[in-house]
Amino acid sequence: xxxxxxxxxxxxxxxxxxxxxxxxxxxxxxxxxxxxxxxxxxxxxxxxxxxxxxxxxxxxxxxxxxxxxxxxxxxxxxxxxxxxxxxxxxxxxxxxxxxxxxxxxxxxxxxxxxxxxxxxxxxxxxxxxxxxxxxxxxxxxxxxxxxxxxxxxxxxxxxxxxxxxxxxxxxxxxxxxxxxxxxxxxxxxxxxxxxxxxxxxxxxxxxxxxxxxxxxxxxxxxxxxxxxxxxxxxxxxxxxxxxxxxxxxxxxxxxxxxxxxxxxxxxxxxxxxxxxxxxxxxxxxxxxxxxxxxxxxxxxxxxxxxxxxxxxxxxxxxxxxxxxxxxxxxxxxxxxxxxxxxxxxxxxxxxxxxxxxxxxxxxxxxxxxxxxxxxxxxxxxxxxxxxxxxxxxxxxxxxxxxxxxxxxxxxxxxxxxxxxxxxxxxxxxxxxx
Ligand code: GDP
Numbered sequence: 001x002x003x004x005x006x007x008x009x010x011x012x013x014x015x016x017x018x019x020x021x022x023x024x025x026x027x028x029x030x031x032x033x034x035x036x037x038x039x040x041x042x043x044x045x046x047x048x049x050x051x052x053x054x055x056x057x058x059x060x061x062x063x064x065x066x067x068x069x070x071x072x073x074x075x076x077x078x079x080x081x082x083x084x085x086x087x088x089x090x091x092x093x094x095x096x097x098x099x100x101x102x103x104x105x106x107x108x109x110x111x112x113x114x115x116x117x118x119x120x121x122x123x124x125x126x127x128x129x130x131x132x133x134x135x136x137x138x139x140x141x142x143x144x145x146x147x148x149x150x151x152x153x154x155x156x157x158x159x160x161x162x163x164x165x166x167x168x169x170x171x172x173x174x175x176x177x178x179x180x181x182x183x184x185x186x187x188x189x190x191x192x193x194x195x196x197x198x199x200x201x202x203x204x205x206x207x208x209x210x211x212x213x214x215x216x217x218x219x220x221x222x223x224x225x226x227x228x229x230x231x232x233x234x235x236x237x238x239x240x241x242x243x244x245x246x247x248x249x250x251x252x253x254x255x256x257x258x259x260x261x262x263x264x265x266x267x268x269x270x271x272x273x274x275x276x277x278x279x280x281x282x283x284x285x286x287x288x289x290x291x292x293x294x295x296x297x298x299x300x301x302x303x304x305x306x307x308x309x310x311x312x313x314x315x316x317x318x319x320x321x322x323x324x325x326x327x328x329x330x331x332x333x334x335x336x337x338x339x340x341x342x343x344x345x346x347x348x349x350x351x352x353x354x355x356x357x358x359x360x361x362x363x364x365x366x367x368x369x370x371x372x373x374x375x376x377x378x379x380x381x382x383x384x385x386x387x388x389x390x391x392x393x394x395x396x397x398x399x400x401x402x403x404x405x406x407x408x409x410x411x412x413x414x415x416x417x418x419x420x421x422x423x424x425x426x427x428x429x430x431x432x433x
Contacts, residue, residue: 001043002161005054005077008087009070009097013117016144017087018042018055021154046154047388054081067097074101078108083160085153086136089114090127094134102134110244111160114139115153120146147397151355151385176218176227177346180255182283183265183273187250188295192265193231193331196221196338216258222339230255252282260390261289261345261422263338268294268326269304272311280319284424287391289349290322291341291422298328321348321415323422345422351392353418355385361417362396371406381410382432393426402429 006021008014022042042053056073077084082106088098105112116128119141128141141154142149181189197219217228230251256262262283266276283290300308323341327334353361362384371379379400387393394414396402402410411425 001052002081002082003041003052003054004044004085004157004161005056005073005079005081005275006085006087007056007070007077007101008115008117009089009095012087013144014087015055017085017115017117017142017150017263020147020150021046021053035051046158052185053156067100070097070101073102074104078104078110078332081110081155082162083111083113085115085157087115088131088134088139089118090131090139090141091118093127093130098134099404102136106135109296111354112136113153113156113160115314116141116212117144119143119149126322137234139220147383147385149355151358151387155352176225177342178216178227178229178259179342180229180252180259180262180264180278180288181231181432182252182255182262182282183267184273184279187265187267188329189265192293192295192327193217193219193228195329195332196335197228216248224339231259238322247276249278250284253277255287256286256288258281259288259290261342261349262286263291263293263342265293265295268308269296269297269299272315276368280316284319285426287426289342289345289391289422290319290424291325291338292316292319292322293325293327293338293343295327295329297326297333298331321421321423340399341422348419348421348423349391351391351418351420353386353392358394359383360385361414365410365413369409371400371402374400374403379431391423391425392420394428396427397427397432398429399432401431 004021006014006018022044035404042055044051054077056077086101086105088094114131114134114136116124116139119125120143124143125141128139131139140149140153140158142153144150151182158224171273181193183189185241197217202216215231217231219228220224264276264280264283266272280290280292294308300398325334325337325341327338329335362381366381371381377400379398381402382397382399384394384396387395396410407427411427414420414425414427
């Protein structure tokens, strides 16, 4: 794992910051008099990436004296770390010791993220800005104590750290987008794939053999290349017998595993079924971007269209954020709307809200719509941060348990404020004592 070292003078708040980063409260510095702690390494995770954090706080009481101890931290960071968070007390400003450390770090050429700590309120922002003078780039205003700003800081840390290998998405973000075209049998998946891909398709991994082999195909759409994953089961009509549901859902799960986005196809000429909603739930639970396409639109009369809308309202409310396309694989109606819908959903899936903006939004929300009082107490959201994307994941820190209705309300408002079209959102709440 890549290594991050946190360095800085005594009392600038290194250990508090480390505790923030590793997300544990019990890891607060143990004051064991007489024992000089060695460096302490923790494992941390942010936005789905893991790394090691070295807390050099224990070197503060070093017999070397403060300056020598701080220099030793810097030297360790230079030698062993892949990136460094340099913590400066923004209230105090840069001291001579800080300046000396900057020189050491700069000479070493390791990436440095500058943490302007103890920015507990808006008045601290100016103190933080003053640290541009250190020549280490943007100072990240942080309150380690309250957790404010640590999200943006960690985002910068991830940028500075070398990419950890073997992410769950093979192929990396640069390759073609991976699309899972799913839906129950006979909704028209094969027809749609043939229509959009025509003869231009390229089979990527044809493992000859049974229909259970996954086949990915490269398809040109709207001038770009897309990878439709696991298309074997779409093209070769497997005649479904007993256990077919089970295999169909295995196949759907496998396709979702490999995909970034799910295009769920629904036969609009028939009543929306439990199987349809189950497939949509699988896509949402897998955390994929989602587009819902209503096929066979060419066959719909007015009455059916009326009932379809009511079924959608009733059965698909939980995914009303998903872009919708009404198309016909047979006539080609609205096929050109598929790619824009996919793009919208992927954009929502990858949206990152800066921590500052998120907390401004949460602050207003809490003020205008406080949580109802329960048992004489009123839980408050203290701050929040977006812990990841693809799909967006939020962590809210609150002073008490937030009830489900209030969490749904927050999710709804997040969507109104920041978009998130076509993507599930994960919201987790941590209660701080
Ligand atoms: P799959 O099992 O989801 O791959 O479904 P198929 O592509 O094999 O289609 C099932 C049936 O629906 C076939 O008879 C298709 O001709 C028909 N079909 C597919 N798309 C459309 C459409 O847009 N309109 C109409 N009228 N029929 C369609």
